[in-house]
Amino acid sequence: MKRIIRFSAFFLPAAILSVILIGAGIVGYFINGGFNLGVDFQAGLLQEVQFAPSAFSLTWSGQGNASVSFDRNNMYIVVSGAGIEGVTHTFPYTQYATLGALTGALGSVEGIEVTTVASADAQSVWLVQSTQGNPLLGSDPYVVHYLPEGSPEIPIEDVRASLQTLGTVSVQVLGERAERRFMIRMEDSEIEGENIPAERIISALERTFGSGGVAVTRSDYVGSRFSKQLTDQVGILMTLTLLLILIYASIRFKPQFAVGAVLAIAHDALIMVAFITWTRMEFNTTSIAAILTILGYSINDTIVIFDRIRETRRIYPEDSFVDILDRALTETLSRTIITTLTTMLAVLSLFIFTTGSMKDFALCLIIGMISGVYSTIFIASGLVYFWDKLAKKRAAKKRFSGRVPAAAKG
Numbered sequence: 070m071k072r073i074i075r076f077s078a079f080f081l082p083a084a085i086l087s088v089i090l091i092g093a094g095i096v097g098y099f100i101n102g103g104f105n106l107g108v109d110f111q112a113g114l115l116q117e118v119q120f121a122p123s124a125f126s127l128t129w130s131g132q133g134n135a136s137v138s139f140d141r142n143n144m145y146i147v148v149s150g151a152g153i154e155g156v157t158h159t160f161p162y163t164q165y166a167t168l169g170a171l172t173g174a175l176g177s178v179e180g181i182e183v184t185t186v187a188s189a190d191a192q193s194v195w196l197v198q199s200t201q202g203n204p205l206l207g208s209d210p211y212v213v214h215y216l217p218e219g220s221p222e223i224p225i226e227d228v229r230a231s232l233q234t235l236g237t238v239s240v241q242v243l244g245e246r247a248e249r250r251f252m253i254r255m256e257d258s259e260i261e262g263e264n265i266p267a268e269r270i271i272s273a274l275e276r277t278f279g280s281g282g283v284a285v286t287r288s289d290y291v292g293s294r295f296s297k298q299l300t301d302q303v304g305i306l307m308t309l310t311l312l313l314i315l316i317y318a319s320i321r322f323k324p325q326f327a328v329g330a331v332l333a334i335a336h337d338a339l340i341m342v343a344f345i346t347w348t349r350m351e352f353n354t355t356s357i358a359a360i361l362t363i364l365g366y367s368i369n370d371t372i373v374i375f376d377r378i379r380e381t382r383r384i385y386p387e388d389s390f391v392d393i394l395d396r397a398l399t400e401t402l403s404r405t406i407i408t409t410l411t412t413m414l415a416v417l418s419l420f421i422f423t424t425g426s427m428k429d430f431a432l433c434l435i436i437g438m439i440s441g442v443y444s445t446i447f448i449a450s451g452l453v454y455f456w457d458k459l460a461k462k463r464a465a466k467k468r469f470s471g472r473v474p475a476a477a478k479g
Contacts, residue, residue: 076394079447084448087444087447091340093343094340098346101349105345105349105352114270115253115289116252116289117251117286117288118251118274120282120283120284121214122214122215122217122282123282124185124186124196124213126213127206127213128182128209129206131180133153134148134149135181136205139198142162143160143161143162144196145158145159146160160174162196168188168189168193170193171193172185186281187215191217195217197214197216198213198214198286214284222247227278228253230277231276232253232273235269235273237256238255238270240252240253241254243425244425245424250286255270271285303357314331315330318330318331321372325456326453328452329448329452329456330368330372330375332452333448337364337367337444340440341360345433350429355426355429359430363433363441366437370442370445371445373404374405378393394453398446416435
């Protein structure tokens with residue numbers, strides 16, 4: 070006979086531990102002044118920049134339109150327009166390994182004019198595309214940047230110092246320090262008038278680090294109305310999710326099982342929020358996606374275990390409810406571990422091999438999956454156990470109170 074693990078012995082300690090962790094999250098929320106809100110929830114401007122010198126610039130004087138685009142291994146010039154057959158010029162970095170070779174090939178396209186700034190011996194794979202400027206080429210130069218290997222790191226303190234004249238501006242490092250990438254956020258209250266001060270940020274950085282040495286890799290602006298609507302919608306979405314799960318679990322199981330399932334996923338959400346609060350990870354739409362993903366993952370595991378509890382109760386009707394719980398949890402433990410570990414392998418790959426918001430997303434999933442397994446075993450099942458225990462006490466008290474008057478009457 071398979072040895073039954075007495076999970077029920079840890080229901081109360083687990084509940085105390087969860088209260089402590091969630092309480093710590095609430096304390097952290099007030100100590101740290103709330104969430105580290107991303108631009109999605111906080112009105113203002115967000116720019117991701119990379120300190121990379123100018124490599125060369127392109128202008129267009131030919132017929133029709135010409136646009137430039139990049140990927141990791143190639144550069145493309147697409148020529149199109151009315152009465153012109155669309156042509157895509159592809160420049161593989163394997164074929165044009167140096168900037169000298171690449172700019173020479175670009176200059177051979179009729180209508181393209183190239184102004185080279187960097188050394189001709191620089192590697193083409195070092196090129197960095199900036200979102201600043203119009204990729205649709207014209208008379209205004211489109212600047213292409215590059216980041217040579219071994220470039221010195223840029224201290225974040227120097228970046229913050231260069232932006233002090235703009236007011237309250239937050240700066241964070243993105244990726245590895247050698248990549249010299251930073252996220253700069255300016256709150257809506259610091260933006261004067263209707264113009265978004267993206268150019269002011271770049272000008273302030275270039276005054277300190279040199280003209281043409283800053284590439285903008287992302288630029289977003291969120292108005293105050295949109296950020297408020299998004300915040301309200303997130304609250305509604307989370308509430309509806311919990312309500313629908315409560316309805317579903319109530320139909321499929323008894324009310325105590327439904328409440329246990331909702332309590333477990335609410336627990337997982339609060340644990341993830343506590344983690345985000347204490348680590349000062351940016352709270353944005355990616356964080357919401359991670360939380361909702363974990364809610365779905367956790368409720369699936371909970372439903373599987375609840376099904377096994379119901380099935381075990383039919384097979385062993387004479388056993389006490391606590392023995393049924395321990396037996397069901399023991400029988401599903403291997404399934405829970407295998408499912409979690411296989412999913413964790415994919416999530417760990419995301420965490421190791423990605424950067425930025427995707428890395429944060431993977432980290433949230435890791436914390437959420439650990440919390441999901443814990444809450445399914447100890448929180449959801451624990452509540453069902455305590456509910457059943459309390460119901461039996463009330464039933465026994467009612468029977469006892471019913472017998473006392475009858476005895477007194479006799």
